[in-house]
Amino acid sequence: MVACGNTLRGDDAVGPEVGELLAVRLAGTGASVIVSDQLLPELADDASRARLVVFVDAATDRPVGSVGVRPVAPRRAPDDAVGDGRAAVVPPRAKRSLDPFSHGMGPEDLLALTRDLYSATPQAVLVSVGAESFEPGAELSGAVREAIPQAVLTVLHAIVEGTRSVPTPHA
């Protein structure tokens, strides 16, 4: 499980809050909980060793305090070749420049790196909690705090469902 968020930016801390709770609940089960300010390329190594990766993060694209879950797949590699110095033939809308330090690396990017670096494609889901505010501060908004138990249950359910039929990875 990768719990993302900045604990000093309001509701962005919901990922780490859920992560801290689940680190206790999942101790000794073989599950590993990683709490991180953001997704970083180094996490691809961890992901490559996992049967299932559950990302937990705050979201702005869902109602405040609601909890959602959806499967995540690696971002598709562009069809063109890289490294030959020629202009690529990727349609403009398909292009996406990844700067791993723009705080913009998403679960799809991390899974793509996991695939490209380690030839591993773990099953993955994203559990997201609708957030209200990302302003500086150490307090969660009321609705997001109240959503934490639901988020924890959602993660646990995702783990049970996700590991039921997933084979053990080769890595």
Added chain:
Amino acid sequence: MADKTIVIEPVTRIEGHAKITIQLDESGEVADAHFHVTQFRGFERISQGRMVHEMPSLMARICGICPVSHMVASAKACDEILGVTVPPTGVRLRRVLNLAQIVQSHALSFFYLSSPDLLLGFDSDPALRNLVGVARQTPDLARDGVALRRFGQRIIERLGGKRIHPAWVVPGGVSRPLEASERDSILAEIPDARERAHRTLEWFKKNVAQWTEEAAHFGDFPSLYMGLVHEGGNAAYSDGLLRVVDSSGWVMADGVDPRAYGDYLGETVEPWSYLKSTYFKPLGYPAGIYRVGPLARLNVAERLGTPAADAELAEYRERLGRYPSSSFHYHYARLIEIVHCIDVIDHILSRPDVLDPHVRARAEVNRREGVGVSEAPRGVLIHHYKVDDDGLVEWVNLVIATGHNNLAMNRSVLETARHYIKGDHVKEGMLNRVEAVIRCYDPCLSCSTHAVGQMPLQVDIRDAEGSLLRQVSR
């Protein structure tokens, strides 16, 4: 043809937000160029009124990449204010933490930020010119980069409790001794890290000839170099005294106690950037241009002090001369430093006394002023504090590596732009080279401007009247 200006904004794959402005004359030749840092943070001001004991942890918040260097420099300034002598094991553990940070930061700079240019080509599609592109092209190299960064971060996490902003370094030493299990875990990972570091260095040496053009035009000019050295001339990273040499090897200053930095270093501010420019006072501004960081450290030191790294250093000097002056060679120097840092970490952690529980000296405020210095990944870092009798901070001056390099970065941008840009019909790959020369320095703009805000950069091309002709931002 009227004078024109090119704007590159944001400058990408750097740590911070900035832009580059390139001014063309009427014939389309580059007349001038500036590297603007467009963010502001103000840590020197916001730390006023805080207790001196809080400073290392507070200062660590300046940066998410090199918090350890800020902690070490800050703690050393606080050591002086307390008037304590840090126990030897405390000193060594601080060194390990700082070296681990240099490894992870150098890995980030080389593999994540610069290797896409080197491996995929400066003219390759910018949408693919990133770590994912590197991973697809040469997964072995990318895996080595990821593993080396992780190696450094794990050491920081094991010693400091977390990867970013650990609170382990405190005034007087470190807050807790090293556990045997932690030491053993780190030592167990060293052979793998060492192998990856050497493999990367071999890869770079094998391929460096293909970047001869860039090496000749990426900020190749004579300047001064400044770094910390131990007595005897070995490179120092957490201790030592300042040495300044010029491009011919003439020693301009040596054995300088960091407390006397103000006698040698002046600071000035330009209206077009939040980043202060530092210069070597005896030569004045702007003649006192100097560089810090990996290239400078290897130039000022006689040797590194570990056999494998010194063998690499000897080959480096055989290839490039005793005092390489192109900023492109920061990359090569950075890779040699990774090898050295891993070996020093191994050496320190293999000492039987590294588990000594006496790692911290305690005292109240005994002096009103303190200066702390360390080598951050990007170069010399100076923290200077003044406090009142109760230990409340009254005044702070931070002299950051990226500030030391500001004059050199601006000169490098101008030199590179003059070589690659002719007229306003500029290809993206040319602009990327102007950005890439900045990446050689691996500037950290959050550190150096002390900025609230975000981190990207931009290139502007303007005419002689200052009208914006073209702006590149991603």
